[in-house]
Amino acid sequence: MPKGKARDDGKTPYQIEVPEEYVLRDEVRWLKTEDAKLFRFLKEVMNKIEPAYVSTYPPSECGIATFTRDVLTSVAKYTPFSKPTVVAVKRREEIEPYGRVVRAQIMRDDRQSYIDAAKFLNKSTVDIISIQHEYGIYGGTQGEYILDFVRDLEKPAVATLHTVLLNPNEDQKRVLQELAELCQVVVVMVRMGRQILTDTYGIDPKKVTVIQHGVPNVHRVSTNAVKRALAISDRKIISTFGLINRGKGIEIAIEAVARVVEKYPNALYLVLGETHPGVRAWEGEAYRNDLLETVRRLNLENHVRFNNRFLSLSELVRYLCATDVYVTPYLNKDQICSGTLAYALGCGKAVVSTPYLYAEEVLGDGRGVLVDFRSPEAMADAIIDLFDNTSKKEQIESLAYKYGRRTAWFNVAIDYLDLFHRVMQAAGVRKDEVVEAKK
Amino acid sequence: MMEMDLQISTKTLEGIPVIGLSGEVDAYTCSRFRDTMIDVIEEGNANIVVSMKDVEYIDSSGLGTLVGGLKRASEKGGKIAVVCSSPQIRKVFEITGLEKVFPLFRSERDAALELAREVVT
Incomplete structure (x- = not known):
């Protein structure tokens, strides 16, 4: 049977579940009590990068919130010694029962809260900030308040762009140009995005990287x-x-x-x-x-x-x-x-x-x-x-x-980890130095 | 029925068992890999070569399965060496830091020779 061809034996009952994949985190946790020496060795050598994600976040019902949760979860599965952080963007009147991973909130239309969030991250153990960008989720003209946040950051940042307009108005163009200027890298999900950023927005193509949209790990079925x-x-x-x-x-x-x-x-x-x-x-x-x-x-x-x-x-x-x-x-x-x-x-x-x-x-x-x-x-x-x-x-x-x-999430997560690692290296931040500084 | 895109084989090289994996080592398939590794270790082998030269993708479940295998092998004073040639698989080990835990080799023979030499010395 050719690879990738779904099978059907005509009688198999179906219960499709997308499996969780916390095996690495579970194994490492068990080692703590079962093999302390191996646990310490893993802790010493494994990637301990701590990203923070700035975005809307579930239970907010929004495609970008779901995307952020999926990136965060997928990356965390490979980094069992790290603690991810979310800075959730919401409207003041919304009450969202966020999980513990949300450690700070930005009130969409409150400019000061963007500056406060930057201060919070500067003082935290976070190494790199991943901003999910879509004009509408941030406050100000065409979401320009996000620029206040990035200007005050003292740590490297990357922005994933969920909207790249072919014919932006002046404000839309200005916001994206400045965001790209302030961030170390901008991420788009298709190659065409890089082309538009270069041609229409005049953004240096070296600053743009393509990481595809992730998908759940689903094996083919009949x-x-x-x-x-x-x-x-x-x-x-x-x-x-x-x-x-x-x-x-x-x-x-x-x-x-x-x-x-x-x-x-x-x-x-x-x-x-x-x-x-x-x-x-x-x-x-x-x-x-x-x-x-x-x-x-x-x-x-x-x-x-x-x-x-x-x-x-x-x-x-x-x-x-x-x-x-x-x-x-x-x-x-x-x-x-x-x-x-x-x-x-x-x-x-x-x-x-x-x-x-x-x-x-x-x-x-x-x-x-x-x-x-x-x-x-x-x-x-x-x-x-x-x-x-x-x-x-x-x-x-x-x-x-x-x-x-x-483009399964487990592959896309490696692309993001690789990007975070490269950006930190280029910014002159070494994780072992970061770890030392945190002690 | 989910399609299980992982083939598993076993053989011995230089006296070291080699578990050959072909396809995808992920949340759907890693339990069969774990069972094979446990069988090989319980047969009295401490050192194992896991050949991933024909592995297309590996996720964190696959890595976790390897870590679980290493715990069992290290209880017997053994190691697990990994063979991989694909840049994508190598990147997974490098970016997670697990290349310092599982020595990576380009060929099964090199990996088996290395583990066999450690047994002798």
Whole structure:
């Protein structure tokens, strides 16, 4: 059987769980009592870098919060002698029951709290600061308060950019340029991001590094077997997941499904995820209601199903593994990152997508199918083509899975650790000196 | 059924057992690696070569499994040497600092010879 090809023996029951991987931390903890000499040796030689992450953080419902938790957790699994820190960004009126890893908070619209957070980190044992950047999560004009924070930092910092606009306004450009100037390195998730930063923002390409979006560690499973477990084995599954907002273009996919069911009456489109909390606060469920109206108008009640709630990682992976074709009909060409598309690749799924910047790059070289923006016809044709051509679909799935494996969180964590290490070296900070200074 | 992308083999070189791994050593597969390592140690071997020259990816579970194996081996006065040629795998050991715990070699024979020499001396 070729590597990466999912198996199905036709009877295996399915219980997909994404395994935790705390084996290294557990083994080291046990050594403390079982083999003190080996424990001391490991403590002496293992990487003890202590990063701090500045970002929104769960339980805040936000893609960047989830991303930060995933990076932090993945890095911590390799560094059992380190204590990660989060400086969580929130609105003053929000009450978030954060875990202990959150050691300080920045009030989004309170400029002084950015300066206080920098002071806190300067005095702490933290070695390096990883800033998650998206204009909207920080206060001030285009999130400029984050610059106050970085200016007052006395430790090296790297910024991961979740939005890189092709046509920024003056303020957006200024904020990103200054952030890049103040940080040792900026991270983007696709090569195109580096190109835009160089061409549009005039940022030195040597300052930009590419680290891909991480995905859960999922080994390939048979789509049919997972469908059986979900009692949808007679359906052709199309899916989209993530926090719902108007930029997702789900109405385009619904119109595409109307065409698909003419040839495949068993097609079922799953829209997985709740409305983005920010959107809900602004317009309630207006967008979802519009989508429901579209479903009714097109008589698709038996072909479109919404799952309007938070899905655990295991649930999400189960639905993704049951998917025949994953779709991202997003409307914004500028989108430089999509966690949901990354996850679909990680599960080895054939993807049909509009050509926003992230999709254009990660689905290149035959790893997916790109169709025009706002074209239900093109999207329907692409889905039908994949349903018709099993071998073509399997070829795409294999390429997608291979690409996705490299971006599993356990690999991405090593990329971040390597980056942190290089930045500290370049900044003239040696961890053993840091350790000495802390004594 | 999850696909288990790890093949495990065993052989002896220069009197030292060599556990050959091929594929991915991660949270899904590391329990089989641990069982093999325990079997080899309980057969009376203290020194082991773990060959990762055909390993594509390793996660922290794989590293933890090695540390657990080292604890058992060191109880018998032994060591574990690791063979790896892939830059990605080597980087994992280097960046975590575990290359100072598990001596890294480019070939199984070099690793086995080194451990055999230590047994003699």
